[in-house]
Amino acid sequence: MGRIVLDKVKKIFGDITVIPPLDLEINDGEFVVFVGPSGCGKSTLLRLIAGLEDITSGHVEIDGVNATDVPPAKRRLAMVFQSYALYPHMSVRKNIAFPLRMAGLEKAEQDRKVEAAASVLNLTDYLDRRPGQLSGGQRQRVAIGRAIVREPAAFLFDEPLSNLDAALRGNMRLEITELHQTLKTTMVYVTHDQVEAMTMADKIVVLNEGRIEQVGSPLDLYRHPANLFVAGFIGSPRMNLIEGAEATRRDAATIGVRPEHMTLSTEAGDWTGTVGVAEHLGSDTFVHVQLDDVGPVTARASGEISLGHGDRVHLTPDPAQIYRFDAAGSAL
């Protein structure tokens, strides 16, 4: 079981309100991702759930029990830190066994659980090494192993992949998702990378300045962003936001068109402009176009297109895929 409910949770550091009163429900077995720009309070929120920070007001419920004043160790949550926080003077085996040792488990039982976790995470050959002798990905797995052996009600991940290189990050993303499917335990995952959020989450919580902007499944947020912030944050490359005459013509303060929802043509189209940079990725080409009347936009074209700086192009937005926002930024 691992159902976490936040009820009017508020956090103030000094005079700064980091998190204004906030409500959130995390269901048992869900993979929830907190995503937002740096300083949006997502890590603080995770630490409030973990109990590493005190809540100013409101309360946290874990499995129906009020956990607001329960110390971190008693909340049955396991956390994987950004720096991995491995104990450098202990071997991998001792690192993973540490929570079991603290719980006073028998030595044989400890060994059995450590071996089991190590085999799940491909760490069996490294059990007697020190963290300093491991690569980044292996350290990451040790940190996850230390969390798994506790058999917690929920896992908390604080930007666990930000110290890995791009290729390894892709692998670990898959491994964590697979782990979630095997264990079926609740996972709360903090990241600033919307790609991680989109690929891993069952439910994404978009945070901005401590407030929840929108909660929903990845495709939900992609298809129906509730406001300008979510529209600009979810999707890569980001949505083109256009103000002015084009927006007014559609009865909105701002309109949004995703790069993938525009047709690029060299002959004719609604909007005309000059190519600035064309990024050839092989599978796709992202073309940055300075439109004559509308301003700069990014469009996705096929990978085979050959365009260069200074070429004249025409863009046509898909009328069914134009998002409209009012002056306050809410979706219409």
Next chain:
Amino acid sequence: MATRHSRSAARLMMAPAVILLLGWMLVPLTMTLFFSFKKYLPLRGGDLGWVGFDNYTRFVTSSSFWPSVLTTLIIVGGVLLITVVLGVLLAILLDQPMWGQGIVRILVIAPFFVMPTVSALVWKNMFMDPVNGLLAHLWKFFGAQPVEWLSDASIFSIVLIVAWQWLPFATLILLTSIQSLDSEQLEAAEMDGAPPLARFGFITLPHLSRAITIVVLIQTIFLLAIFAEIFVTTGGSFGTRTLTYLIFQRVLESQNVGLGSAGGVYAIILANIVALFLMRIVGKNLDA
């Protein structure tokens, strides 16, 4: 610019410093070795010729040799124990966020800047004096008989004085080490269910082990040579004669330069054994 030319230029420019330091070390060392094989009594006939290893055997067979070695070990060990234990506790205390942290830290470091002679005299006259000392007043206030610190608890008194001087050094080194401890490690241990004492034992103390080794190494080398504190307080009486003090007495009080020099050579060997031993520990720690 690591050409052959720049390397020889660098050697040439370093030469004066190296030669000066070598001379500074080699001249006294050679003279000590030279005198240790001679019977040399400045006020009783001067240079009385070569005597071979006579001085060496006389120094170690003298009835005051083993007691002085023991005293040295007790003082060094006692000071190390007090400074490391209190140093760790003080460092943890000073690491806590508090108002006026900067000033408190400077105050803690202050005793290190007081000259050994001065601090020993201050302790002797202001604290430990059995008539006018602060401690005597304190004892009298509670109706107890004042302790004659420097004669009744002489070794303990000297350990106390020296530990007071070296505590800031230990605290400072351990504090910088504690500050480099990743707070996420402590939080991870907290989440793993480790109570505060276990966090100290399993995380903080192992993290400090290297700093503690360095404190022990540096202090041992300096503590083997403490002299002023003994000279101005007990003058070597009441069982406070260390090896260093014994050498001093042989040379200046007994006016036996040869015998004292032999003692000096023993002290050099002893210090080198300690240094070698401790360097190995540090080396092992640095590998890990």
